[in-house]
Amino acid sequence: xxxxxxxxxxxxxxxxxxxxxxxxxxxxxxxxxxxxxxxxxxxxxxxxxxxxxxxxxxxxxxxxxxxxxxxxxxxxxxxxxxxxxxxxxxxxxxxxxxxxxxxxxxxxxxxxxxxxxxxxxxxxxxxxxxxxxxxxxxxxxxxxxxxxxxxxxxxxxxxxxxxxxxxxxxxxxxxxxxxxxxxxxxxxxxxxxxxxxxxxxxxxxxxxxxxxxxxxxxxxxxxxxxxxxxxxxxxxxxxxxxxxxxxxxxxxxxxxxx
Amino acid sequence: xxxxxxxxxxxxxxxxxxxxxxxxxxxxxxxxxxxxxxxxxxxxxxxxxxxxxxxxxxxxxxxxxxxxxxxxxxxxxxxxx
Numbered sequence: 001x002x003x004x005x006x007x008x009x010x011x012x013x014x015x016x017x018x019x020x021x022x023x024x025x026x027x028x029x030x031x032x033x034x035x036x037x038x039x040x041x042x043x044x045x046x047x048x049x050x051x052x053x054x055x056x057x058x059x060x061x062x063x064x065x066x067x068x069x070x071x072x073x074x075x076x077x078x079x080x081x082x083x084x085x086x087x088x089x090x091x092x093x094x095x096x097x098x099x100x101x102x103x104x105x106x107x108x109x110x111x112x113x114x115x116x117x118x119x120x121x122x123x124x125x126x127x128x129x130x131x132x133x134x135x136x137x138x139x140x141x142x143x144x145x146x147x148x149x150x151x152x153x154x155x156x157x158x159x160x161x162x163x164x165x166x167x168x169x170x171x172x173x174x175x176x177x178x179x180x181x182x183x184x185x186x187x188x189x190x191x192x193x194x195x196x197x198x199x200x201x202x203x204x205x206x207x208x209x210x211x212x213x214x215x216x217x218x219x220x221x222x223x224x225x226x227x228x229x230x231x232x233x234x235x236x237x238x239x240x241x242x243x244x245x246x247x248x249x250x251x252x253x254x255x256x257x258x
Numbered sequence: 259x260x261x262x263x264x265x266x267x268x269x270x271x272x273x274x275x276x277x278x279x280x281x282x283x284x285x286x287x288x289x290x291x292x293x294x295x296x297x298x299x300x301x302x303x304x305x306x307x308x309x310x311x312x313x314x315x316x317x318x319x320x321x322x323x324x325x326x327x328x329x330x331x332x333x334x335x336x337x338x339x
Contacts, residue, residue: 038297038313061310063301095294109294 001228004029007084008227009077011035011064011121012091014043016189017139020216021088022046023053024224030086031056033077037063037091064091065113067120074124084128086227089118089138089161094154102153114157115164122168126177133176135227138165139219140183140238142246158183162238169236180226180234185242187214210243261307261333262326268302269295269322282323289322307333 003025013022014036022032023046032050034057036043047057058080062073077084093113095106118138125136142148143155144162162181169179186204204213222241225231240246259267262282270277273291280289286296300311303325309332319325 038300040310040312041314105298106294109298 001224001230002029003086003224003227006030006086006227007033007081008086008088009033009035009073009084009121009125010088010090011062011117012037013088014039014046017184017187017216017219018088018090019046020220021090021223023049024217024220025086025088025227026050026053026055026057028224029055030227032058034059035062035064035073035091037061063113064117064121065093065109067116070117070120070124074121074128078128082128083132084125085132085134087121087125087134087136088223088227089121089136091117092139092154094151094157096150096154097152098150099152107153110153111157111160114154115160118161118164118168122172122179126172126175129177130175134178136168136172136177136179137223137226138181139223140165140181142183142185142240142242144183144238146246165238166236173235178226178232178235180231180237180239182219182222182226182239182241184214184219184240185245187216187219189216204245207248208243208245209248212243214241214243261330264306265299265303265326265329266322268306269299272299272302280322282321282326284322285320286322303329307336309333309336 008025008030010018010022010032012018013034022034026032032055034043034047043059047059050057060073060076062069064070091113094110097106122136125134138161140158140162143151144158148155165179165181172179186200188201201213219241222239226234266277266280269280269289269291273289273295275289300316304311307329309329311328315328319328
């Protein structure tokens with residue numbers, strides 16, 4: 001699988017899953033636009049590591065929760081490069097609160113970054129993919145379909161993201177644009193440490209038939225496949241990356257031991 | 259309005275607290291600013307003053323005074339350039 005000569009925008013690629021995806025696509029020859037919002041140093045480090053792989057990296061700051069910033073981001077890509085081959089809609093945020101404490105501000109913040117950004121970025125990206133086709137891959141989570149503690153607003157935003165993925169897949173198919181998403185269980189990242197209490201990693205490992213937590217590289221490998229020509233006929237799908245957690249209900253309930 | 263007053267206004271608007279209770283010694287917790295409030299305040303301050311406040315720096319703020327001092331320094335640096 002080669003992505004040589006392709007240009008990819010990976011939103012939120014300073015750290016965690018986005019960084020792993022950026023490096024994976026770069027290792028296959030793609031030039032990368034590293035978008036970040038809050039962690040400049042991490043984004044610059046990601047760019048250095050991408051360049052060390054022999055491809056180009058461009059660092060841009062844009063909060064994808066802000067429609068005007070998305071416009072600025074794509075104006076820059078249009079002016080500087082004139083095209084785009086791959087959009088990885090990875091940037092995410094959220095407010096981990098019980099249902100009763102979710103206010104309008106928390107709802108809008110989370111929905112705008114996690115769900116609306118896909119709509120706005122895909123609209124702009126599709127124009128830059130005109131006549132050449134392209135790939136759009138989003139990062140969802142198992143919280144779109146399963147109930148996780150204090151995850152309501154993020155889970156709902158990911159459900160919206162998945163529905164939007166299906167609609168975009170059909171509408172953009174005639175233009176040669178493949179749209180898909182991946183949904184992972186808890187992934188070992190800085191964000192996980194920030195949002196969830198200590199025990200989650202241990203609980204997740206125990207509930208995973210494959211015996212370990214999902215890593216950012218596990219997610220990056222599947223995303224890279226979805227960006228390849230080999231995945232051309234996969235459209236509007238949400239590929240689950242969870243080591244069997246979501247189908248291993250007995251393991252989840254602690255009753256799966258022989 | 260000086261920098262401190264502008265930041266106090268922004269923070270009070272986001273957290274919906276009376277701006278008069280925000281002193282340089284106030285912690286974010288004392289003014290009932292949760293992590294989302296803090297991020298929104300950082301973004302609003304960045305846009306107001308045309309500076310960038312990376313999370314790595316913001317995490318070091320112990321109180322409102324640290325926040326103000328950081329912004330004052332960044333604005334002064336920007337004006338020197």
